[in-house]
C-alpha cells in the first residue's frame with residue numbers, strides 16, 4: 301500500500317474515535333525554527349503529523365487508539381517548513397488591557413470588582429483608543445476622574461501604560477498551569 305494511503309486510513313480511524321479520545325486537547329505548534337506559532341487541537345496536530353508536515357517533539361499523554369494501531373498523543377509538534385508571518389502583536393481589547401494591568405486599578409492600586417477602562421485623555425478631548433491612553437480603573441476612580449485629564453483631576457498613574465510585547469510567554473503562558481513542559485519551548489521568544 302502507498303504510504304499516503306496508509307496515512308489517510310489511519311487518519312480516518314482517528315476521526316471515527318474522536319469523541320472518547322479528547323481530540324480537542326491543546327497542542328503547541330512550533331515553526332521550523334522552533335518559534336511557538338500557536339496552539340492547535342490534537343485533531344489538527346495529528347493531521348499535520350500523519351501527512352508528514354510536522355514532527356512530534358513531545359507526547360507523554362497516552363495513546364490515540366485506532367482500529368489498527370496506537371499513536372502517541374502529541375503535546376508539542378514542529379512544522380517541517382518555515383511559516384513566514386509578521387511579528388505578532390497583542391490585540392487591543394478590554395480583556396488584554398485588564399491583563400496587562402494585572403486586573404488592578406492603575407490609579408489606586410486596588411483589585412476592585414467591576415473594573416472599567418479609562419481613557420487617560422478623554423475621548424471628547426481627542427484621546428486615542430490606544431495602549432498608551434487606556435488603563436484599568438476601578439469604578440470609584442473612574443467616577444472621580446470623570447471627563448478630566450490627569451492634571452485637572454490631580455490624579456496619577458501607578459505605571460506608564462504601554463503596548464505589551466507579544467512574547468511567547470505572554471501569548472501562551474496561560475497554558476502552563478496544565479502543560480508545564482511547554483515552558484522550555486516558550487523561553488526566549
Ligand SMILES: [Zn+2]
Pocket residue numbers: 405406407408409410437438439440441442
Ligand atoms: Zn481605583
